[in-house]
Amino acid sequence: xxxxxxxxxxxxxxxxxxxxxxxxxxxAGEWVRRTLRDARVRQPVTDxxxxxxxxxRAAEYSFPTSDIDQMLREIxxxxxxxxxx
Numbered sequence: 477x478x479x480x481x482x483x484x485x486x487x488x489x490x491x492x493x494x495x496x497x498x499x500x501x502x503x504a505g506e507w508v509r510r511t512l513r514d515a516r517v518r519q520p521v522t523d524x525x526x527x528x529x530x531x532x533r534a535a536e537y538s539f540p541t542s543d544i545d546q547m548l549r550e551i552x553x554x555x556x557x558x559x560x561x
Contacts, residue, residue, distance in 0.1 A: 490504070
């Protein structure tokens with residue numbers, strides 16, 4: 477189901493939006509819908525507090541680590557071994 481959204485704009489702003497839309501061979505309405513979709517996609521899915529909580533929780537763990545160069549060599553060695561099969 478679709479709903480109508482009415483937005484009141486100053487004349488200058490509406491004219492600018494209409495120019496942008498014409499450049500892309502779109503109606504002003506379609507240009508606005510696309511722009512709003514793009515803006516929604518760029519919004520964070522969760523708030524900053526939730527992200528910080530997840531990072532702090534992950535920092536509580538102690539996983540085995542190694543020198544990055546050593547890990548990369550071991551990964552490559554594993555790839556090489558897997559190709560022989």
